[in-house]
Every structure is written in structure tokens, then in C-alpha cells.
Amino acid sequence: MQYKFITIEGNIGAGKTTLANLLAKKLNTRLVLEEFSDNPFLPKFYKNPSQYAFPLELFFMAERFKQLKDVLQPDLFQQTTISDYLFTKCLLFAKVNLPEEEFKLYQRLFDIILQQLILPDILIYLHAPVDKLQSNIQKRQRDYEQQIPDSYLQNIQDTYLNYIQQQNLITLFIDASNADFLHDEMHLQIILDALNRKHLPGITRISLP
Incomplete structure (x- = not known):
């Protein structure tokens, strides 16, 4: 496999996780799945978006960074990795969910963190x-x-x-x-x-x- 870091993206319900699981099994690769269920703000956000959007997006960004940083360390065998999310997803959802001033602050934090990760x-x-x-x-x-x-x-x-x-x-x-x-x-x-x-x-x- 010439591609060592494969990322799957798409809208909510597009089938990202299903495809990631199937590809990882077929190709015998390392699999990284987004741990969205651990975000305590997610159910609250859908009920009250304006109140919970900023903590929701901060939590997602922190968790995604930690997960990718831990997993995507250079290793001896350069193991192929498949992920069911792109880190830039943080910024895209924040752009939709946050008011302008909060988004500007969020983007500054995102730009700092992004420099520490590798692109797919x-x-x-x-x-x-x-x-x-x-x-x-x-x-x-x-x-x-x-x-x-x-x-x-x-x-x-x-x-x-x-x-x-x-x-x-x-x-x-x-x-x-x-x-x-x-x-x-x-x-x-x-x-x-x-x-x-x-x-x-x-x-x-x-x-x-």
C-alpha cells in the first residue's frame, strides 16, 4: 500500500466508520476511530446549540489531537493507518457551529495545533x-x-x-x-x-x- 495514512471523511451519516472498519480489515491496517461518544457536550449541543457549541468543539479538537498524536508516531515498520476523520473536521464544524468572534479564537488555537500533526x-x-x-x-x-x-x-x-x-x-x-x-x-x-x-x-x- 503506497498510502500510509488514509483518512475517510463525509457528512454525518455518510458511512465513514463502516468503510473505515471494512478497509482496515481487508488491508490489515491500524484503525483510528473517532471517539465522539465520549463528548459530554454532544447531546446538550443538539438541544441547545448556542450554549454548548464552543465547549463541544473545544472538546472534540482536544480529543482528536490527543488521539492522532498518540497513534501517528513514526514507527519502525511505517504501519499503514486508516482514520474515520480528518483533523481539519474540527475547523469545518466550528465554522458552521460558532459565531464569528468565537470562531476566530477557535481558529487561532486550531492553527497552532495543526502544525503538530501530519496530513493524510x-x-x-x-x-x-x-x-x-x-x-x-x-x-x-x-x-x-x-x-x-x-x-x-x-x-x-x-x-x-x-x-x-x-x-x-x-x-x-x-x-x-x-x-x-x-x-x-x-x-x-x-x-x-x-x-x-x-x-x-x-x-x-x-x-x-
């Missing part, structure tokens, strides 16, 4: 329409997610797309409208085949039949 060799971005996201969210039955409005998911989606179009990271942009990685082996194989090819920096678009 390749980003897999799962793009799905909002109705598909909502369907996936309903299926996984996390109580605090069940009332997420379409407008919030669309705002997150737009923020991701804007970021991807501006950065120069090697990015596999997957149309996940029909994705079923658990039950359709062809969908998973398409991703595996793409990871075995060399890609130039920028966006490579891939559709799943």
Missing part, C-alpha cells in the same frame, strides 16, 4: 444527498441525532465541499448515493482498487453503481 496521504470523501444521510442517521438510532434538521446537514455538506475544492490533497471523491459497503462487495472493491492506484493531488471522482 490520501482522503476518501463520501458524498451523499441529505435524504440518504437522514436515512442512515435514523437506522443507527442515536437518540441525540434523531432531530437533526436537513438545513444543518446541508450547511455541513456545503462547508465540506468548499474545503475540498480549495485544498490540494489527494482526494477520492466518492458518490455514495447508492453506497452499501456492508452488503455490496463491488462497492468496497471499487474503493480498494482506487487505493491501489497512484493519484495526483486534487479531486478524483468515483461513482458507485
